[in-house]
Amino acid sequence: MVHRTPCKQSSTLNNITGSKVYLKLENLQKTGSFKVRGAFNKISQLSEEECAKGIIAASAGNHAQGVALACREKGIPVTIFMPETTPQAKVMATRQYGADVRLVGNNFDEAYAASKKQQLVTGATFVHPFDDLAIIEGQATVAMEMLQQCPDLDTIIVPTGGGGLLAGTALAVKLIRPSVRVIGVQAQVTSPIASIFRDTNYVSNMFLSTMAEGINVRVPGKLTTKIIQSYVDDVITVTEEEIASSILFMLEREKMLVEGAGAAAVAVALHHHLPSTSTSTGIIVSGGNYDISKLDECRKTATGIVVASSF
Known part of the structure; x- marks a missing residue:
């Protein structure tokens, strides 16, 4: 009932990172998302x-x-x-x-x-969006496909809101190929899982918004959090400017319009947040349901961090 989505190399991200970077294109999935x-x-x-x-x-x-x-x-x-x-x-x-x-x-x-x-x-x-084992198991199929499509992966980057995709990815990867690192990424302005993972205090600000609205969850799941703490290697954050520039990068260089959540994962490679030892990284581009009326806002947000034409 779902598509087996492509996992393609990005030559530009290869050059930027000095390693192989694969994009798992869940933006091409049915309904435009994993x-x-x-x-x-x-x-x-x-x-x-x-x-x-x-x-x-x-x-x-x-x-x-x-x-x-x-x-x-x-x-x-x-x-x-x-x-x-x-x-x-x-x-x-x-x-x-x-x-x-x-x-x-x-x-x-x-x-x-x-x-x-x-x-x-x-x-x-x-039907809960993330804190349900059947939901988590369904999302795990993304990572299962990636390991089949790109058997040399040593790192997988996963955009993270409530934690369903990250928990599913971690369970699948650590069962099939435990040496592969699983790294979650959240928007810096709303990052409860990153705070929990690092055992730091997180204070929710209900007035803050993010370009990655798809992962803007202030109370992550209890089940997903437990799995993430047990099996995920790291959870990091990216800024709004980094997310915005990554949306523009995907549009201008990869010819794909992706939403902020998926772009947050791309930002990890584009803005040099990958582990230095990573030689083959898979990035889950989680969705493509972007509101094109916000492109101008996106460009303004990205101004000062990267010029789109310089990719």
């Missing part, structure tokens, strides 16, 4: 009774589309709560897949709270 993998895996395991109650979910955008598509395929009614700040491209696509979309709050956490409140009223079956 999230459909976990959604299909979870919903395929629901009982007839659970499906009959209907589905309810909360999402910053990409999980919504995956759930909506999976529910359409199975004929299950679905209601999805999304932040009011969600890019219109994600909202419109979710509605086109047949979901009843409710826009609530300024961020994922507020939309999530509203969805749980509604679930108590309706009794619908909740």
